[in-house]
Amino acid sequence: MLWVDKYRPKTLDQITVHQDVAQNLKKLVNEQDCPHLLFYGPSGSGKKTLVMALIRQMFGPSADKVKVENKTWKVDAGTRTIDIELTTLSSANHVELTPSDAGFQDRYIVQEIIKEMAKNRPIDSKGKRGHKVLVLNDVDKLSREAQHSLRRTMEKYSSYCRLILCCNSSSRVTEAIRSRCLNVRINGPTEEQIFKVLEYIGKKEGLQLPSGFASRIAEKSNRSLRRAILSFETCRVQQYPFVSNQAIPPMDWEEYITEIASEIMKEQSPKRLFQVRGKLYELLVNCIPPEIILKRLLYELLKKLDAELKHEVCHWAAYYEHRMRLGQKAIFHIEAFVAKFMSIYKTFLISTFG
Amino acid sequence: MDMDIPLPDELELLESDLHLYEDYLEPEVYEIEVDEEKRDKESSGSPILQSNSPDFSSAALNSVTESSSENGLKRLRSDDADVLRDSVLDDVEPSGGKRSRTDKPEVENEEDWLRYLPPTENNSMAEEETNLAVKEKTVFRFVSEIDGDFIPITAPDSDERVYVKLSRSGDKEESKKLDLKERHGGIMQENINVLLERAEKEALTKTLEASYDTQLDAMPPQEPVMHERLWVDKYSPSSFTELLSDEQTNREVLLWLKQWDSCVFGSEIRTTSDEVLSSLRRHFSMAQHHKLSSLSSTRKNKFPGWKAGNFRDSTFSDNKEGTTEGIQDTWSKKSRLPSPPEHKILLLCGPPGLGKTTLAHVAAKHCGYHVVEINASDDRSSSTIESKILDAIQMNSVLGDARPNCLVIDEIDGALGDGKGAVDVILKMVSADKKAERENGSKDQPGKRSSKKGQRSVSLIRPVICICNDLYAPALRSLRLVAKVHVFVQPTISRIVSRLKYICNQEGMRSSSAALSALAQFTECDIRSCLNTLQFLYKKRETLSAEEVGSQVVGQKDISRSVFDIWKEIFHTRKLKLQSRSVSKSRNTCDKLEHLYSLLSYRGDYELILDGIHENILQLNYHDPVMHKTVKCLEMLEVSDLMNQYIMQTHQMILNVYQPSSIITIHRLVAQVQRPNIEWPKSYQRCRALVLEKMENLRSWHCRVPPLISRHINSKTFVEDLVSPLLHIISPRTLKPRAMHLLSEKEKDDFTQLVNVMVSYAISYKQIKTDPHSNSSRHEATLDGSVFALDPPIDGFVCFKDYESCHNVLALAVKQLLVHEVENKKILQGSNGKLEPLSDAKQVNHEGTRDKSSKGGLTKTECVALSAKNNTEGQKSYSTQHHPSTSTSASDGNSAPGVNLKSSGVRKNPSLGSSSFFDRFRKPGSKGSQTTDSIDKKEITLQRDLRPLLFKFNEGFTNAIKRPVRVRDFLL
Missing domain, CATH: 3.40.50.300 (P-loop containing nucleotide triphosphate hydrolases)
Incomplete structure (x- = not known):
């Protein structure tokens, strides 16, 4: 178990x-x-x-x-x-x-x-x-x-x-x-609560928890207790005794979306959009719900974005998610969001850097 | 009799000399004069001949055809009274040797006989023979035989062509004469009786004609009725050379028909057709050589040993005239083995109005067949169609037309339900044929062949031409596989225009080439619709201008196009002509949009169209610096998607009328002049199929996981949170491929933990064959070509393209070990759940197996003296019977969690009852004594238990029997 x-x-x-x-x-x-x-x-x-x-x-x-x-x-x-x-x-x-x-x-x-x-x-x-x-x-x-x-x-x-x-x-x-x-x-548990749970498990399992390690897991868990505990166990399996700066293995699909986001930031063109589409299909094929893809993609994009664009991008993300839920073919809508983002970002780049 | 050389030769020649083909029009005109001459001499002849001459007025023509056909009948009847020989000659005569081939089978026999008679018997034959000798020098069948200049000459009635050498100018005149002679050779040879009769008949015809003419003159109101004959029928091509369709196709159709000659017309044709067939099969140059040699040599020794080996052993009674020469023998045998072409059915397909039906008719007629047409207007239920087809194929008409039938099934794709009957019948015939052939191929015994003959009668022995518009109609799927398929392409506009122009001139209608070409373009080269439009206009206004064509609604077709065409239409825009003014430009775009709209709404399949747009749009080369266009297009796709979903949910199909608008918007945004490269939209369907498959996998796995765990997982949380950590957890890096007993205590714990996880999540490894392309197998390809993969393939959920996941892959040995352990554990759990009462002996068994398996699980002995360690354990568990508490504490100390469970089970159960199978054989008394004076015997038993003798009964089906039991248990 x-x-x-x-x-x-x-x-x-x-x-x-x-x-x-x-x-x-x-x-x-x-x-x-x-x-x-x-x-x-x-x-x-x-x-x-x-x-x-x-x-x-x-x-x-x-x-x-x-x-x-x-x-x-x-x-x-x-x-x-x-x-x-x-x-x-x-x-x-x-x-x-x-x-x-x-x-x-x-x-x-x-x-x-x-x-x-x-x-x-x-x-x-x-x-x-x-x-x-x-x-x-x-x-x-x-x-x-x-x-x-x-x-x-x-x-x-x-x-x-x-x-x-x-x-x-x-x-x-x-x-x-x-x-x-x-x-x-039922709220998502706060990070302190997660931290406490992890400590409790650590004690039960008889593990040595370095300071800050549990809180890092809690931080990365996105306030999901399940994920926190799972990644805690993954860390335990991968390396024990723990090191305080031990890498917490990421979710694969999240990594993949990070890659997509960086690709989008690198180039904005229909050709690139076509490549992105292929990757989006990959995600969808692996049964990842499109809402989550869109949400995560927005999250990743926001990390790399200038503050003044964030508001607009969020707005469009919400807009396209709404349409996605009304519609049938999720890929159309995610792609439309990506295209919109590319358009916004490119216009912004041109206006800033000429 | 050289005239018997059939057309396949010529066809082949045409293949090699394409450019020559264009020349024939000129000689034809020239030949017409000759023809006139001939007509004077001859009686009315065949109807084909008449309709061929363009200068006849339609009324006259019609009447002539009628009278002539009447005449023909009459003549035949009168012929019946004549002597047989006369009739034969009469049959041979009208169109020269060329026609004779197309005659009844009886005639064939006669001719056969004629040919093989020695020349001395018939004077005329001898005469002709000499003629031939002269002619061979100047008139040639093959261009290849002429080394100088030449002129191709085509006779308009028979379409036979000869090539006349031009090297000596003096010879030309002579050659023409010879040619004439060739045509009229038959007449010259007739005796006076026949000629007289002919003259009489001619007179009769003339009077008849005259009477018709006077009738016509007397009744002028009939004339406009005749005039209203549709131009389409009036000017439909009646000979092969007049066909408008693509020449390549024409020729191939003709060639295919010619391949039937050997099968349909018997041996007299075979002399050359076989040669052609064989030469076609071989290399071209080879064929050329062959032909040359055969022509130079005399006929008799042409094929001295031709396939003689194949047929020599076959015993055939010659049912021909009884000429039993060696060569003749082989020929007749060959006739018994007709070899129809490889594909027995010809399938012509193409858009309407390109002349498919016409081609089929003309080609069949040209090759001497009588056309039997079955089209959509006929009853096509499978029972009636079968008899109809059989009639057409197996029978010949007794009266008048003695030519073999050629079946033309028109519009075979039209009626799905009923038309299928025809397809089925034909397929049945073809398959019967194939079967027969296979039989023939496998067993070449003569006896077999004769039995097969009965079967043959059901098979196809006449050419069948099927005509359809849509090659990919579902009803034709099976037919497509067996038939030879020809797709019609649009003829060039110039060709159509020239024809239209000719017709306009004939009808006295003024028209400009521009207008005609516009018309042709408008109707997409549909000649039928062109002619109908023209005739309509002619009746109305008598003029046709280029502008009118566009505005006229007449002739516009509403055919549904293939979805590829639609995508092309969407992504492709035609270059606007520079001279078009702004006013017309706006009108033009308006028209174009309307056109696109109608195109889309005819097709209707919006979802597919949208998928195609989505798939291809990003591959286009439109100018889009800040991606506004792309955003807009995708927005349109989204709108369509939303609309689609709404329509599907609410079933308001009427809203579909708004679907094309978004597509038209996309067209306006991205349409390019350059040709798009369009692909079929696969990715969305692929994605859907894969998702369904994976979901199914997931669901089945979910059912296997115990509910305590599975209730907390659903598919979303599984892919979102669980998969990646789970994969990490079940493939720890710390686990080394080492034997169990070499592992440290901590590692052992980890291992047990891992097995626990895998069991509780119903994960295991299973052996699969190595797939050399798969990514994972690269790491662990083994010698025997098989790898261990996760049993529910949950690692599939984290495999993305171009993404290297950092999951550790366990070594093969570890996997094997894990599989084994997981299996063990599962069995253990299962038995734990089911067999509640556990006895001491059972526990011993388990302990033993556990120890064994922990050492690799490989040693299996049947009667074992256990080691000292086991011994003490056994003793402890033996004492369980009396002191349950000590037993549990003892086994708790040194066992894995799995054993924990088991021992807890022991704790629960009252172990005093004799639940074991072997317990029943124990004497209860001794048990009692053991309990009473246990202190005395304790030492003895201890002594004895140091080396216990175990017995394991290895037969049987249940674990209750198959377990080691101490021998002393039996003794007590």
């Missing part, structure tokens, strides 16, 4: 990073009245960990006994029946799934799974009819139709099940759903 999994807190009490949230959730559960919950926050901030700990708090250790199922739903959609396949994790008391994996058919999943859960309610130890918990990941990637269908079923079956929704950004979850849930924002 990697350290990420090894030192993942199992219960709400063990949680260190979002202690206040954890305590509030504990109180919430203990009062036996849990509303629907919506967790949102950047990736690597510990949403899923929190959710798992919460479920454990609700149902005890039995929640850990999970089985993986590759379930096929037969959905009757008007004239024809659709077969939808999706992987679910389920224990006696809860079901986890990522409906957005089903693509544009996610609507049927959302409706079916909740109805199915309502059909076979578990009976808890006290003989009362208990409720199941449904954990939905990546709610922000759900299609609008799915979100609308979720909204009605959420109300209708609220006595049978509780929904826990997880997403990165609440802005793409419809207002209607947000108002039906208790929204819990």
Whole structure:
């Protein structure tokens, strides 16, 4: 097991990073009245960990006994029946799934799974009819139709099940759903928090941490605890005992984008744009989400840019990202951003240096 | 009989003397006079001959054709009454020897007989023989035989051509005469009866004609009806030389048709056609030599041993006339083995109006076939088409036209559902043919051949010409593979204009060359549409000006173009002529935009068009100093993409009308005069396919990872955060390829940790064949040509082009070790999960194997006396039965985490029950005694346990049996 999994807190009490949230959730559960919950926050901030700990708090250790199922739903959609396949994790008391994996058919999943859960309610130890918990990941990637269908079923079956929704950004979850849930924002951990976690792991593993090393990892982690721990372990594997100025291995795709950015800064022409396109395709081929590419590219470009251009470039990045989300072919939009940047930068260069 | 030399020779000649071909028009005019003469003498003759002469008015022509055809029928009927010989001669006569080839098969026999009769039997033959002897010196079939100047002479009716030597001026006149003689040779030889009959018939024809004429005169209103005949039909080329289409194509089509001669027309043609075929197959110069020698030598000893070896053994009863000479024998045998050309089907394709159908008809007629056409207007369901094709191919018409059929399937791409029937039928025939050929090739026994004959009857024995517009229509996919394909190209404008001009002159329509060329350009050299337009204008106004053509809507085609053409149209702009004024310029651009718009909307496939633009736009050479144009173009592409997405989501297809606008904007921005080099857009599709594949890989891997871990990973976080560190972690630099027992304690820990990680993330290595091109294999290419690659290929997620990742690659030995360990660990975990009750003996087994595997896992003995170390361990675990707590502490001390798990399992389970398979054989009493007086026996057992004797039962299927057991357990 990697350290990420090894030192993942199992219960709400063990949680260190979002202690206040954890305590509030504990109180919430203990009062036996849990509303629907919506967790949102950047990736690597510990949403899923929190959710798992919460479920454990609700149902005890039995929640850990999970089985993986590759379930096929037969959905009757008007004239024809659709077969939808999706992987679910389920224990006696809860079901986890990522409906957005089903693509544009996610609507049927959302409706079916909740109805199915309502059909076979578990009976808890006290003989009362208990409720199941449904954990939905990546709610922000759900299609609008799915979100609308979720909204009605959420109300209708609220006595049978509780929904826990997880997403990165609440802005793409419809207002209607947000108002039906208790929204819990999970911040990305601060660098100090990450630092503390790393120190804790170091102590457990019996490692000698040179001063400043952990804080450097925390700094580089982009406030993602997962990434911090992973790169910590990578450093450990690569070289131990640690040196305080030890190189922290970068993410490969980030390195690649840095290369692209420097290429863009070197020359601005359609020919260069063509080369850049090839590299962008490479990134896309490796399943890196286009939003992240654009974001990282902007980040890299901004590092090398004059202050007076930064504002404009950011504006255009946002503009093109918006279009990218509306559109279909991400490469068009990323490339358009690159072209725009080249144009701006070249005009700037000509006006400054003549 | 020298006239039997068929056209393939001539064709081949044409290949070698292209420039000569242009000359033939002149002699033709010259020959017409001769023709007139001949016509006077002859009866009306064939209809082709008549329509050939351009100065006939259409009305007269029509009537003549009608009457003549009637006449022909009549004549034939009267001939029936005549003696056989007469009819034969009559058949041979009208067009000289040339025509005889095209006659019925029965006639062939007769002619065969004629040829091989000794010259003394027929006086006329002898006469001709002498004629021939004279003629050979001046009139030649081949330019190559003439060493001086020459004139090619073509007869208008038969299209046969001879070359006349010009070296001696006196000879020229004579040669012409000879030529004439050649034409009329048949008549000279006829006896008086026939001639008389002929004269009678002629008179009849004339009277008939006269009556028609008077009829026409009497009924003037009929005249305009005749006049309204479409120009397209009126002036359609009727002979090979008049064809407008590309000469290369014409000739190739003709050559292909000629290749059928051997198969269709039998042996009398074969004398030369075989020679041509063989010479075509061989080198050209070789062929030339061959021909020369064959001509110089007399016919009889031309091919003394020609393929005789092949056929000598085959026993064929000669079903010809019974002439059993040696040479004749081989000929007749050859006729039994017809050799149709390699490709049995000719597929002509090209845009409409270039004369494909005309070419097919003319060429077939020229080669002496009767054309049977099946086009889209006919019923083309597969059942009817099959019988139709079979009829056309296997039957000959009994009445009148005795020429063999040539099947022309027009518009074969037109009807997908029904037209497919025709394609299927033809393909079936071709494949049957192929099969037969293969059979023939493999078994050359005569018996087989006779059985094959039945099969042959279904196969193709007549030429089939298919005509289509779109070569890449899906229905034609299979046909394309077996057919000989000819793509029509547009004829030059000048050629079309000259033809149009000629027609205009004929019709008395005034027209300028500029206007005609504009018309030709406008219709994209579609002669049919040109003529229709002209005729239309002629009826309306009788003039045609260059400006009018552009504004006229007539003749404009709305054909959908290929997507490549559209891309070309987008990226390419024509240079505006300098003299065009600003007013017309603006109009011009407006027109062009409209044209582009209609082009795009006809095509419709916007997504593909956009992809193509995106793929190619950056390769263009437009002037763009600060990339404004590029930004704008990409913006347009974005807009189109957004629109596309919106349309797809909301299904409002009507919004598609706005799609061309963005494309036109791009055209305005980047269109260049120079020709763009356009590539098919592959990269986007490739990217999509690869992403899907990788996602699938990822998903399947995700399912294998235990849920405790997998629930925290999704595809995004995997590629974003996890892959790179994970790859670093599973390939540590510190791990040296060393044997297990040489590792230090710390290294061992690291190793176990690594195995743990790999197991929990379901990663392993697997052996794959070396791919010499792959990047990774360079580091670790082994002798046996196989490498270990990561099992879910997660390293694929960090491999970018032109990027060297700094991941460490483990040595091969380490990988092997890891694979082994991971497997072990997996089995261990599996058994741990399933077999809950663990007994002491089982644990011994595990400890033993663990120790063994830690030493390399290679030693496997069946009955082992374990070493001292194992011995003590065994003792400890044996004592587990009585003191569980001590056992766990003992095994905890010196075992890896994997064993930890196991021993914890032991702790949980009540170990007192006899759960082991072998425990059942133990006597319970002895067990009890052991517990009671353990203190006494303790020492003895200790003594004995120092060297325990183990028994391992190696058969069986479960681990419950296959494990070492102490022999003393049985004894007690």
